[in-house]
Amino acid sequence: MIDNMNELRSFIIVAQTNSFTKAAARLGVSTSALSHSMRKLEEQLKIKLFNRTTRSVSTTEAGEQLFKQLFPLFESIEDNINALSTFRNTLNGTLRINGADHAFMYAIWDKLLVFMQKYPEVKLELTSDMKFTDIVAGRFDAGIRLGKEVDQDMIAVRISDDMQMALMATPHYLEQHGIPQSINELTQHECICVRMPTSEGIFLWEFLNTETKEVIKFMPSGKLTVNNNFLAKQACLSHLGLALMPKDRMINELATGKVVELLANQAIHYDGYHLYYPSRRQHSPLFKAFVDILKVT
Template structure:
């Protein structure tokens, strides 16, 4: 039996995402059309591939076996097609990257712009998330995370300088509440809190003192899941905020925010591009690595 390659690819995407809606969005088709495609595939194979409920889907035993066999084959086909770029005057294809707002906007935007200018026929898709994603299961070509957070079974290339953290506040807030001089002084301040998307906990603030890393657990009236939202609150005098210094460099330059506790600021190993080893043979991917490499 000769199956339509597009139908098999649709099956793999549904199995990977666990959702007809998500897979349909990736394929650019409606949920009902995708469901019809999978139903047709099941009828031709005479095998049930998915368990379906009103709330979720999951692969059957046969479906899981087919998925485990097909996923690497289809990935290899896509890679081989991209390698044909060697015979073109310019590279063409699609790259999907997973990272954070901070990585894309503040650390890498100029390099990404340069890549798009150099390779105008390449489609670049940037997915911004605070949580950690399985880049293989979700069909990303690569992920971008701080060096210490890179998965150990991946190839990693440093693509940005080390990240400097800082504590900032508005001049109005400091005039009303005083400026902290020591880390312990933070206990007497409103310290705007960031909710972590993966664990659901509150991000601890980290400082460096005498060569050791110290953690401070902030307290305040306001909690948010976005540093951009917390930065707005900080600008309006709602409290102190701990965040990457480059993300508020312009506000510091204009005097809209003031840096505190500079002698205790900590630096983290910069962003790395990480990816499975099968990607390194793609000319398109190698071009991306060369542009982003620090």
């Protein structure tokens, strides 16, 4: 018999974070106290739950099995408790969302503000990540990515308009190097390359053939390679070359003339962002309220 159910909750947090330090910070206890609590739980169960090294913590096979059994139960308990808050016309709880910085900052930020104002007792934890993240393994409530194609056990809800891409450069750069009039002429220019964190390959530029409506792929090349669009934008504004990125990242700079859009008639757009999440989450009143505010109607 478990003496303290809080030890099981602590176990879930450690299993989620794979770190005593991170879990202790989330729980508001010391690392040593949490480690002692987990050893006590292992003694009570007479099972080793964690593999510990000086650098990392991971669940054993038994620990992972216990986590998979307990996590939905604790999540269901939390959802049921949160559902009671509807009797006082509010919701509370915590939502952990993973997505690209562009999605948070440019596509849904205003909606997030509406949600937080409407439900002031809810805590949101936003994790910005360029690489593709397994939200189940990462213990997130939901993820955000372009397009609606998701795993079979996931639900996808559209939360933004299409993402319009734009090729841009500063007037100063164009004065020095000329204005490209076609995709082929891009080989004569400095292109600011972005290395993708998941594949570690260079982000392939895509344009639209105005006649056939087919996608034209172009591999950019230049002296500078970065790993995110913040640096790509800064490099572009520093007159270092051409940059291809979502147009709304440079909307103010385009309006003031700090940058110029190039080959605009061949610009491509991608399907908008979708919120995707496990089907079991749709029964949570808190999560349903979140989806209702984010979704495109």
